[in-house]
Amino acid sequence: MENLSQKRKISIMIAIMAAMFFAAINQTIVGTALPRIIAILGGMEYYTWVMTIYMLTSTIATVLVGKLSDIYGRKPFILTGIVVFMIGAFLCGTSADIFQLIIYRGVQGLGAGIIMATSFTAIGDLFSPRERGKWAGLMSSVFALSSVLGPALGGYIVDHMNWYWVYWIFLPLGIVAFVMILILFPKVERNKAESIDYWGSLFLTLTIVPLLLAFSWAGSKYDWASTEIISLFAGTVVALVIFLMIETRVKTPVLPLSLFKNGIVTLSNVIGFILNAGMMGAIMYIPFFTQGVLGISPTYSGYITMPMMLSMLVASTLSGQFMTKTGKYKKLALLGMVLLIAGMLMMHYMDSALMAILSMIVFGLGLGPAMSVFSLVIQNAVAPTQLGVVTASNQLFRNLGGTIGVAIMGTLMNHGITSRFKDQAASGQGVDLSKFDPAVQEQLAAFQNPQVLLNQPKLEEAINQAPAQMHDLLLKMVDNLKDALSHSLGIIFLYGAALLLIGFILTFFLKEIPLRTSNKGKTKSEPQKMAEDKAEPTTV
Structure with a gap:
């Protein structure tokens, strides 16, 4: 597809970015609105399943479609992904209960996984590795933009409109992206010699x-x-x-093990795993600090995280331009890792909204290059016939890293809170619930759950409705809980910094092959060509 005119390539990329934005903002817009939607539909005990099912189906679709798109081409899959995602989004808006919402979110996840897998791979089909740099940066900017607009828009919709518009408002954008890709994206003949695993x-x-x-x-x-x-x-x-x-x-494996004989692919996937595991601390747990510890409302809490996305947008765009101009990426990856570690360490010590904003800015500046570099690196290290499957492998490792990182950080947070409560009790600052009647103990136990800090109006109402003689006790318990939460979050951010430090060290061992200027594996530089040929694994 390198033979297409530059104008047509740009038109195709606009369509692909529209599809990516459609999938990304539907995810970020739901995050803010979901608590209100669950409150309307009921079934709070199944809340996590709404997120889990999306993650499961999108991860599976990403991996399976990678190899299939290498056989059949990207076009049928990205079109299928858009249609499936639109069907899932529309059905989500018709949900009458939590179980229907879970099922339809699973459908949405399938579509999202297909869109994500084929979109990033399509860049490799359209452009040489050298040219991909700026486009990879722009694709990362799409995620940053959706992360800025989505939460605010989701909150506005559930406050001023019917909740189902959260899922329906961007459906026209999906139709536009589908039509553009249908018309502009060229067909690729199936490789009939390959079978399906x-x-x-x-x-x-x-x-x-x-x-x-x-x-x-x-x-x-x-x-x-x-x-x-x-x-x-x-x-x-x-x-x-x-x-x-x-x-x-098998003759044509869905995930060729020969890929992992390539040191660049293996190391990049491991770093991607670590990167996602570490950075999820900032993305998932910053709201616990801003809303829980500082007591800032969800709306203003979103303004604190917004600088991270804006700085990421700028950094990813500039880093993409740098890679396209120079063909180099290793120093950029190392710089990104340094900024991520610095941002995470700043989060460990933050004690105010201003410090949180500065931490977000530094972290976002590191996140920009770090997110775009490693996907580009692995595409540059393999034969063009393996673009789909190698891109899918990278996204698989990133998804696994994010899921496992969040789980471990959640355990660390719970352990940190429990440990802090014991320290408070030992110093005489804690509250001994065993002194109260069982019924009172049950009521007071709620004030030792960090979730109670995330709804400040409800917390204030609960304290005001309690007997007057209990007010001082409850305020003391809330202060102790904030202290325990702040302590545990500090542990999480330190853990995230340690993980990212490992990623930084591993990046030193990443072999740098200058980005190719052609998808045919040939460049004007013979030494570069020899280095690339040596790095490419045996084609399965």
């Missing part, structure tokens, strides 16, 4: 599903050592062993 796809799915469920539920729904969690991990191991056996025997 059905058994490998099945057991890859059976590996991913219990693994993600185990890390999603461990420490919250079930104990880490519970029978349910151990059984899920055991099922993951068994399915993984069978999957590896299948992949060594």
Whole structure:
């Protein structure tokens, strides 16, 4: 597709970015609105399933579509992804109860996974590795923009409109993206010599599903050592062993193991795993600090995280331009990691809204290049015929890193809060609930749950409605809870910084191959060509 005119390539990329924005903003807009939607539909105990099912289906779709798009081309899959996502979004708006919403969110997740997998790979089809730099930066900017607009728009819709418009408002954008890709995106003939790895796809799915469920539920729904969690991990191991056996025997594996003989691919995937595991601390737990510890409302809390997305947008665009101009990426990746670590350490010490904003800015400046570099690196390190499957492998490792990181950080937060309560009790600052009647103990226990801090109006109402003689006690418990939450979040941010430090060290060992100026694996520089040929794994 390098033979297409530059004007047509740009038109196709505009359509792809519209599809990406459509999928991304539908996810960010839901995050703010979901608590209100659940309150209307009921079923708060199934709240996590609305998020979990989306993550599961999108991850599975991303991996499975990677190899299939290498065989059939990107066009049918990105069109399918848009249609499936639109159907899921429309059905979500018709949900009468929480169970319908969960099912339809699963459909949405399938569409999102297909869109994400094919969109990033399509850049590789359209442009040489050198040119991809600026486009990868722009694609990352699409995520940043959706993260800025989505939360504010979601809050506005549920406050001023019917909740189903959260899912329906951007459906016209999906139609526009579909028509543009249908008309502009060229067809690619199927490689008839390649077969589909059905058994490998099945057991890859059976590996991913219990693994993600185990890390999603461990420490919250079930104990880490519970029978349910151990059984899920055991099922993951068994399915993984069978999957590896299948992949060594089939002619066209869904995830070629030969990819991981390429040091650049393996190292980039490991760094992507660590990067997502570490950065989720900032994205997931900053609201706990701003709303829970500082007592800032959700609306203004969003303004504090907005600088991170804006600085990420600027940094990703500039880093993309830099890679396109120079063909180099390693120093950029190292700089991104340094800024991420600095931002996370600043979060460890933050004690005010101003410090939180500065932390967000520094973290966003690091996130921009870090998010765009490694996807580009692995595409540059393999043959063009493996773009789909290698891009899917990178997104798989990132999804796993994010899920596992959030689960571990959640456990660390709970442990940190419990530990802080013990320290408060030992110093005489804590409140001994055993001195009260069982009924009173049950009421007071709610004031030791950090969730209560995330709804300040409801918390103030609960304190005001309590007997006057209890006010001082409740205020003391709230102060203790804020102190415990702040302490535990500090542990999480320190853990995130340590993880990112490991990623920084690994980045030093990443071999830099100057970005190719052609998708045919040839450049004007013979030494560069020899280095690229040496880095490319054997084609399966």
